[in-house]
Amino acid sequence: MVGTADGEAGTSHSQSLERGLLILSAFRSGQPQLGVSELGRCVGLSRSTTHRYVATLATLGYLQQDEETKKYRLGPRVLDLGFSAINSMEVREVAAPHLRRLSDATGFTVNMAILDGNDIVYVERCRSTRPGQREIDLNLHIGSRLPAYCTSLGKVLLAHLSPPLRDAVLDGVDFARRGPNTITSRRGLLAELERVREQGFALNNEELAYGLRSIAAPIFDFHGDAVAAVNLAVHSSMISMQDLVARLGGTLRRAAAEVSAHLGHQPA
Amino acid sequence: MVGTADGEAGTSHSQSLERGLLILSAFRSGQPQLGVSELGRCVGLSRSTTHRYVATLATLGYLQQDEETKKYRLGPRVLDLGFSAINSMEVREVAAPHLRRLSDATGFTVNMAILDGNDIVYVERCRSTRPGQREIDLNLHIGSRLPAYCTSLGKVLLAHLSPPLRDAVLDGVDFARRGPNTITSRRGLLAELERVREQGFALNNEELAYGLRSIAAPIFDFHGDAVAAVNLAVHSSMISMQDLVARLGGTLRRAAAEVSAHLGHQPA
């Protein structure tokens, strides 16, 4: 037998833990209520095995069983986990008041995101406070994911990755057209990232969706790594690309720089 | 052999899964960076065993290893879990726009919470938009927990529990004094809950902390269960208790009733 060559991690890997977490993750997609059999099919396990994991998760509070339908849904302990993840983010804590001020000052929606593989993950969000403002809402909330290549937040984060890491990430990108101006080639994106890196901010002119514009700036920690990015999202009817840069660019970059400074970043 | 009587769940229980999740939970308390040895001591396992779980969690993205310190922190996949938990809450989705409107209309901070055991868990939060407003912030964010017995949100949720369930919950309450007017006896709380139930809303007059007042109303689903509660939080210098009820009570209760109606609740 070869033995060692198969699987993913070979040596140290806990099958049970992986399967249990796989079951938990199954609740991400769509339906919030799942039964044992459904889950079993989802993760490719027998009903009995699935049930054991589900029962374990339920007694620990990670799942709750609906008394009527006998199906399971995520429990409050999962919330705990998620929130300790969020709250363990120094960046977010430090940035929150600055983002609020930025949103108040500009009247636009402010988002903060981190990079996770090909995706960006929203970790903070301040909706525009002006009631009359046209609502831009692709059903985004904290925790939402979007592909990095077609968002200002994603581009600014990719632009400040080390070249080998950036290339590794780009290998996995599916350059699907999502808006009128989506960058649909690796070559094009690389050129764009170069530009973003030089000018210190990223623009998005309807690359993700029709009518959506944004400008994003990076947040650096004390190592000089871009650990997060912050953007202003506007509707194309509200502002031209020129004005986006001229009127909002400075304020945005100043806010991002303040957050970076609080994280110990020393501007070169 | 007795066999079945020992342990917690007896029969179907996955040890590995429980241990793995225990390791994840260890990150809740304080330090966001933990090493293998620390974790091992935390959960009572050998370093090698702990390492296997940690490695598994890391390859799955639930943990990330800091390249310098070699210690681990929570990874982005944990965020996913937490957010699918939040987003699987129908209540929250339905309520969000109403809460925003309520906050805009009153100018005060609006909170929504659910009950989890003795605690309430914040699931939505709209900070007051008026800049001049005095900030009431006990470092609360979505996911924060507070004891139910000394909050308006908690009292209104407890008040609408079925008596046996309510009694079971109260058994675990530690009636610690947290503010000038904290209810510190089970007897007193039961009387208060009765009042809350009758009048349809709960008040908090500095029971949680000095200077903090709030008024809360329940949100019912189509079963008639109080699945969440919403409140308005104010500083005692801003408004008297009479005005809190007279000026804000109606608006708050109307907002809560609208959300309940959207969930299919039929007022009796």
Next chain:
DNA sequence: GACGCCGTTCCGATTACTCGAACAGACGCC
């Protein structure tokens, strides 16, 4: 009432797990 599906329980076979021991590296201390 027979079928199909569900969640749940039980059991023996087996496989994936446990822990001690050992390694390599980092740090502090004489």
Next chain:
DNA sequence: GGCGTCTGTTCGAGTAATCGGAACGGCGTC
């Protein structure tokens, strides 16, 4: 420089925790 002790990590042999098939009871439906 050479201890001593702390890391994180790897390996292996013994064992205990896990696996999935089979069976039970409860629901709907045809």
